[in-house]
Amino acid sequence: MTMKISDFIAQQPATVEKVLSDLPLQIEAALPESEPERVILIGTGSSMNALLAASDSFSGLPAELALRSPLTFLAETGERRVAKSLAIVLSQSGNSSDTIAATKQARKEGMDVIVVTAGREAPLAACDVKVVWLPVEDETVGPKTKGYTASVLALRLIGMALSGKTMPTAARGFVEGYAQLIETARIWSTNMAPKLAGADVIAVLGQGRHYGSALEGSLKVAEMAGIPSFGLETEEASHGRLHGLTKKSVTIALASNADELDLARRVVAAMAHYGLTGFIFDLTGKEPEGIVWPASEEPTTGLDTLSAVVPFQWLAVDLAAERGLVPEDMPYPGMTKRLGIKVGEAV
Numbered sequence: 001m002t003m004k005i006s007d008f009i010a011q012q013p014a015t016v017e018k019v020l021s022d023l024p025l026q027i028e029a030a031l032p033e034s035e036p037e038r039v040i041l042i043g044t045g046s047s048m049n050a051l052l053a054a055s056d057s058f059s060g061l062p063a064e065l066a067l068r069s070p071l072t073f074l075a076e077t078g079e080r081r082v083a084k085s086l087a088i089v090l091s092q093s094g095n096s097s098d099t100i101a102a103t104k105q106a107r108k109e110g111m112d113v114i115v116v117t118a119g120r121e122a123p124l125a126a127c128d129v130k131v132v133w134l135p136v137e138d139e140t141v142g143p144k145t146k147g148y149t150a151s152v153l154a155l156r157l158i159g160m161a162l163s164g165k166t167m168p169t170a171a172r173g174f175v176e177g178y179a180q181l182i183e184t185a186r187i188w189s190t191n192m193a194p195k196l197a198g199a200d201v202i203a204v205l206g207q208g209r210h211y212g213s214a215l216e217g218s219l220k221v222a223e224m225a226g227i228p229s230f231g232l233e234t235e236e237a238s239h240g241r242l243h244g245l246t247k248k249s250v251t252i253a254l255a256s257n258a259d260e261l262d263l264a265r266r267v268v269a270a271m272a273h274y275g276l277t278g279f280i281f282d283l284t285g286k287e288p289e290g291i292v293w294p295a296s297e298e299p300t301t302g303l304d305t306l307s308a309v310v311p312f313q314w315l316a317v318d319l320a321a322e323r324g325l326v327p328e329d330m331p332y333p334g335m336t337k338r339l340g341i342k343v344g345e346a347v
């Protein structure tokens with residue numbers, strides 16, 4: 001039986017449990033012997049979004065932190081060769097050509113490299129690197145959902161392990177709330193999709209780690225439902241971008257604390273004055289009505305980055321259906337192959 005994206009979305013609580021139980025040992029075995037002076041996070045597309053969503057878990061390290069797309073990494077020279085560098089490379093498929101090239105280059109320069117991937121047969125894992133395996137190898141569709149979730153969590157665990165920390169056992173309580181979120185967000189999306197299917201643009205705003213969530217949420221909508229969609233920092237959006245919206249546009253602003261909520265409320269209120277549609281996903285509260293977010297963690301472990309994207313995953317599937325598209329196919333089948341961005345069989 002062919003698995004659908006809706007199945008993968010629903011499997012995410014089980015994926016989170018598997019990552020929490022299986023990956024810490026793999027990560028311990030993959031860490032370099034000596035402390036790195038520089039950590040470079042490398043990935044593209046959904047994997048770049050996951051790196052952005054998890055990068056705060058590396059910020060407490062004494063090492064300098066850099067985040068690079070594979071092509072930017074390949075084009076750079078100099079500095080990174082001198083310090084003891086650790087490249088952490090994420091590719092959910094293990095088939096992205098530029099990511100493979102960047103990995104080979106990092107090894108050629110003598111860097112320690114940890115690859116995070118689900119692609120057991122893919123060329124990336126064969127690059128003489130340490131590998132952390134994401135337990136999502138059956139997700140062979142282009143638009144990833146549980147692969148993204150597994151990636152963010154794996155990276156958070158790696159960031160913590162590099163700082164000598166482990167995920168608090170209380171984090172396991174998150175899974176229950178997360179399962180409830182998957183269900184409530186599904187119902188919310190079923191109700192909302194008919195109202196949003198005519199949008200000319202869906203903008204997703206987020207600040208801090210949720211800039212990554214905003215990029216990922218908007219990527220799902222674009223690649224499954226074919227609606228122009230983009231992610232922006234909420235702060236950036238308030239500096240001119242809102243003028244590019246129309247009365248047919250929809251903006252969703254993520255907020256994960258009081259400051260972000262204040263900014264999101266100001267943005268949405270200003271938009272409403274001009275008849276522009278905007279609403280808020282308050283990850284610590286009760287907005288939008290119907291979605292039950294997992295209880296906020298104190299102190300934060302950043303697990304809300306797993307929650308923030310869930311309504312967008314469902315919305316992308318439902319909007320595709322509303323527009324007569326098959327989400328697994330993406331609006332322009334064969335695009336990846338034409339772009340030449342993947343090795344092997346690409347959709």
Ligand SMILES: O=P(O)(O)OC[C@H]1O[C@](O)(CO)[C@@H](O)[C@@H]1O
Nearest residue numbers: 045046047091092093094096142
């Ligand atoms: O994580 P990977 O497998 O390197 O893929 C990166 C990106 O490539 C695509 O498969 C196609 O661009 C995206 O859906 C994905 O986000």
